[in-house]
Amino acid sequence: MIEYICNNIIMKQTSGIFLFIIKSEVFDMEWLESIKKIKKERKLTNESLSELSGISLGTLNKLLSGATNDPKLSTLTALSGAFSCTLDELLGTSSYSGGASLPDIMRKYSELDASGKETADYIINKEYSRLQKAKEASAKRDSEPQKDDIIKAARKIRTLRLYSTAASAGTGSYLADSDYTNISVYSSPTTDMADFAIKVRGNSMMPKYSDGDILLVSDRKNIEIGELGIFAVDGESYFKQYGGNRLISLNPDYSDIPLDTAVSVTCFGKVIGKLKR
Numbered sequence: 001m002i003e004y005i006c007n008n009i010i011m012k013q014t015s016g017i018f019l020f021i022i023k024s025e026v027f028d029m030e031w032l033e034s035i036k037k038i039k040k041e042r043k044l045t046n047e048s049l050s051e052l053s054g055i056s057l058g059t060l061n062k063l064l065s066g067a068t069n070d071p072k073l074s075t076l077t078a079l080s081g082a083f084s085c086t087l088d089e090l091l092g093t094s095s096y097s098g099g100a101s102l103p104d105i106m107r108k109y110s111e112l113d114a115s116g117k118e119t120a121d122y123i124i125n126k127e128y129s130r131l132q133k134a135k136e137a138s139a140k141r142d143s144e145p146q147k148d149d150i151i152k153a154a155r156k157i158r159t160l161r162l163y164s165t166a167a168s169a170g171t172g173s174y175l176a177d178s179d180y181t182n183i184s185v186y187s188s189p190t191t192d193m194a195d196f197a198i199k200v201r202g203n204s205m206m207p208k209y210s211d212g213d214i215l216l217v218s219d220r221k222n223i224e225i226g227e228l229g230i231f232a233v234d235g236e237s238y239f240k241q242y243g244g245n246r247l248i249s250l251n252p253d254y255s256d257i258p259l260d261t262a263v264s265v266t267c268f269g270k271v272i273g274k275l276k277r
Contacts, residue, residue, distance in 0.1 A: 032066060034092025038083050039064075052137055053082035077130075084134040156187035161196040162214065190273045195219035197275065198230060200239055204254035209274065215239065217269040228271040233262050239271065 039049060046064065050057040055078050062068045063075065080090045109120060161180040185191050194216035200209050205228075209215070215230070223229045223242050231238045231247060238257060240247035247257040259265050 031071075031091040032064070035079060035090060036064065037092075038085065038090065042083060044082075048141075049079075049082060052141075053078040055079070081130045081134045082137070084131065084138055157184050158187045158191060159183070160185055160191070160194060160216075163196065163198040185275060190216060191275075193218050193272055195269060198239075204249040204251045205239060206251045208250055209239070214275040215271050216273045216275065218272050219268070220270045221267055223267060223270045230268040230271065232264070232266040232268065233257060233259065234264055237268070242267075 044052070046057060046060055049055075050060050053060070055063075055075055059068075059075065063071055076087060076090060080087050083090060109117065112120060159182050162183045163180045180196070183197065185197075196217050196219070197214050198217060200211055200213040200215060203211055217230055220229070225242055225244045228239070228241050231240060231242075233247070238247055240249060240257065242248075243256065245258065245260050247259065249256060
C-alpha cells in the first residue's frame, strides 16, 4: 500500500485502487461555518452554487442546514472548485502557506517510478483543470449581469389609478370618480389592458378573491354573462359575477343581488386579474 498525505486528505493506493479519506479531526462544525462564510463572500445563492458545483440542490440544502455531518470528498471537492479555493480553505482548518519547496517537489517527482509519476500527473492535471474551469466560471459570472437584474431592467413601469373606496364583495359601497391615487406597477399583458385598479372589501368572492386584493379592471360599459365586473347598483359599488338579471357571489354564503328591481345599474368595467401581493 502506498499512502500520500496532503493536509487534511489522505490518499491510499492499494491494488491499483485509490481511496480518499478525510482526517477525522476535520469533522467538527467549523467546516460548515467556513463553507457558509465563503458562500456569503461570493454572494452565491443555494441555486447558483448548485449550478456551479454540479451538486444537486437537495444535497446542498442538507449540507448547508447541518443535516449532513459527514460530507463526501467528491462533494467537498466540487465545492472547492466552485469557490476557486483549496480544500483546506474550504474546511477552514489550515493556515497552510506553501508546503514543500518547488525544488523538493521536483526531486521527489524525479525519484518516482513510472506508476508514481502517472499518479502524480493525474492528480496535477485534474486539479489544474478544476481550477481553470472555476476561474472561467467566476470570470463569466462577474462579467454577466445577474438574471434578476436583467429581468428587472427589461420590465417597464406603468401608472394605474387605484380607487380609495373599495369595491365591495359584501354589502356595497359607492365608487367616487375622483377618489383615487396613482400607483406604479410592472408592465405586463394583463396590467397593460387595465384602465384602473380597485381594492376588494369583504369575502363574498372567496375563495378566488380575498379582502384587500387589488383588482385590475378594464373600462367597459357592458360585459358578458359569467364575466366578473365592477358594478354600481342604486349608488353602491359591487365586485360580482354578472348573471344577466342578477349579480352573483362566488362565496355560497352570500346571496345574489337582483337587478330587475334596481332603480339604476352601472357597469364600471371588467375585472381581468389582480395584482400579486
